[in-house]
Ligand SMILES: NC(=O)c1ccc[n+]([C@@H]2O[C@H](COP(=O)([O-])OP(=O)(O)OC[C@H]3O[C@@H](n4cnc5c(N)ncnc54)[C@H](O)[C@@H]3O)[C@@H](O)[C@H]2O)c1
């Protein structure tokens with residue numbers, strides 16, 4: 001792997017020792033940065049020290065010697081130049097509020113989390129700006145299955161931030177021969193795309209389990225893109241962002257791969273499991289379930305047409321039969337294909 005880049009070695013901290021936090025921490029370590037991975041589990045931290053492996057979340061992948069686990073949040077953040085946050089959205093506020101008193105002035109904060117906070121419908125970058133005002137903030141999102149990144153499979157992602165300097169520095173920090181980082185100033189669009197696509201991955205997983213055809217898959221993915229961009233643009237995103245890696249790129253991978261936990265939740269439900277069983281079987285974070293409820297409620301509040309979200313909500317939260325929802329989706333009002341063309345966007 002090529003480790004050359006022009007950014008001077010920095011002190012990088014990743015909060016959250018799950019699959020994605022570990023994969024990103026490992027790339028930064030490979031690129032010669034001094035990396036601390038903060039995690040809650042003493043057992044997992046010891047596993048990394050003894051075996052250079054996070055066998056709970058990334059079994060079989062050796063971690064670089066420059067990655068050091070830590071159990072102390074204070075020690076992990078108090079010297080850091082960059083702090084990447086990779087805990088599930090439901091824990092995000094608690095973790096960043098706990099770290100805030102120890103933040104050094106120079107620390108730049110970057111969310112890796114793809115979810116929405118229920119109270120106030122806030123995205124993770126908005127939480128960072130609220131809890132740590134004055135710090136530069138960014139978001140990473142894209143088609144990034146953690147296991148494939150850990151396996152050095154060629155992957156690409158997006159760093160979004162209002163700060164061009166931050167975008168450029170993170171591009172240099174994480175880019176290597178198997179990982180390529182693109183920049184985008186539309187932080188809201190990039191982050192919203194990453195959260196929304198999880199809903200559509202559940203729908204596609206469910207449809208695959210029910211034996212859908214290839215035409216059906218293409219129709220679902222494309223209409224998902226129409227629906228998620230319609231929603232995000234109403235809330236302030238740039239529609240063009242949805243043509244990029246964080247939009248269509250992430251939608252393709254999560255709606256096609258059994259490595260996606262959200263896809264697998266849908267698949268298990270399509271096989272007849274209850275939501276509770278499906279979540280238990282995954283045993284890791286599947287953000288789409290909570291995101292579905294929040295986005296459904298928001299779309300009703302703002303009267304945004306989202307038939308796929310509404311259909312999945314009725315299946316999961318109202319026990320509606322899947323065939324009834326499928327008929328409902330096929331009999332909606334006939335509509336324009338690319339609606340931004342007629343809206344003049
Ligand atoms: N795994 C991927 O392929 C991937 C890729 C891109 C983005 N993401 C996003 O990254 C975020 C994290 O996902 P992940 O895949 O690493 O999840 P994971 O389920 O693999 O791990 C979550 C980690 O967060 C820790 N955690 C949970 N609650 C915590 C708390 N209160 N305090 C401290 N630590 C806590 C867990 O112990 C675990 O180490 C999610 O929002 C996900 O959508 C994941």
Ligand SMILES: O=P(O)(O)OC[C@H](O)CO
Pocket residue numbers: 114142143144145146198201250253254259260261262263285286287
């Ligand atoms: O496993 P999922 O469904 O959380 O998806 C992982 C990443 O978001 C894919 O980009």
